[in-house]
Amino acid sequence: MNRLIEQFHRRLVVSCQAYPGEPMRSPDTMRRVALAAVRGGAAGIRAQGLEDITAIRNAVDVPLIGLWKDGDDEVFITPTLDHAVAVARAGADIVALDGTSRPRPDGLTLAETIAAVHEQTGALVMADCSTLDEGITAANVGADLVSTTLAGYTAYTTKGDGPDLGLVARLAAAVDVPVVAEGRIHTPAYAAEAVQAGAWAVVVGTAITHPTTITGWFASALVEATAADAET
Numbered sequence: 001m002n003r004l005i006e007q008f009h010r011r012l013v014v015s016c017q018a019y020p021g022e023p024m025r026s027p028d029t030m031r032r033v034a035l036a037a038v039r040g041g042a043a044g045i046r047a048q049g050l051e052d053i054t055a056i057r058n059a060v061d062v063p064l065i066g067l068w069k070d071g072d073d074e075v076f077i078t079p080t081l082d083h084a085v086a087v088a089r090a091g092a093d094i095v096a097l098d099g100t101s102r103p104r105p106d107g108l109t110l111a112e113t114i115a116a117v118h119e120q121t122g123a124l125v126m127a128d129c130s131t132l133d134e135g136i137t138a139a140n141v142g143a144d145l146v147s148t149t150l151a152g153y154t155a156y157t158t159k160g161d162g163p164d165l166g167l168v169a170r171l172a173a174a175v176d177v178p179v180v181a182e183g184r185i186h187t188p189a190y191a192a193e194a195v196q197a198g199a200w201a202v203v204v205g206t207a208i209t210h211p212t213t214i215t216g217w218f219a220s221a222l223v224e225a226t227a228a229d230a231e232t
């Protein structure tokens with residue numbers, strides 16, 4: 001087992017991302033969010049965009065998973081080899097990329113992309129998948145880790161309210177590489193269940209680092225409570 005991957009066994013990785021046009025969309029803000037997450041016990045950070053990756057790389061020592069969301073195509077998480085190489089050169093230890101079987105914008109296969117990332121950068125590759133078959137294929141073609149990141153975010157998968165822990169369990173039973181649980185892990189209880197289901201590590205984004213969404217959860221609860229009180 002790679003020493004870097006060992007560092008976050010059964011631990012929390014915090015995804016620090018702000019979306020285009022949002023108030024927190026700035027590399028310095030994400031650097032500070034990452035520092036705060038490490039202080040709270042994060043054993044790894046996941047970050048999006050070259051500037052954020054570099055800013056965070058220079059601030060924290062924990063393993064850094066980097067990605068570059070780009071384009072309006074279906075494949076948008078580090079969609080091409082060029083994106084992946086740039087993510088590694090920006091400072092990511094692990095490049096997270098689309099691990100589905102959908103056509104990639106540069107025409108390369110997942111296998112060719114993973115091999116080239118390994119050869120050109122030495123970085124590890126985490127394949128962001130949406131189904132069991134995709135995870136098995138990604139592991140077979142050289143992914144160092146597979147994750148459930150895209151479960152519920154492809155046209156052929158269904159998005160539940162919570163994480164797809166069934167997929168975590170099925171993947172963990174089927175592949176030899178570490179399985180990372182990611183996507184809609186909104187509570188500490190879900191994070192614990194993910195590890196119990198066989199996850200090597202758990203990535204949490206929104207519930208820790210996206211205040212607009214978290215605020216919305218609380219604000220909605222009050223609106224619902226008020227509506228319920230009005231009915232009685």
Ligand SMILES: CC(=O)N[C@H](C=O)[C@@H](O)[C@H](O)[C@H](O)COP(=O)(O)O
Pocket residue numbers: 015017067149150153182183184185203204205206207
């Ligand atoms: C589908 C997609 O684009 N996922 C992205 C991948 O990096 C992020 O927007 C998510 O925040 C991340 O996966 C963590 O998940 P959650 O925020 O649900 O804890």
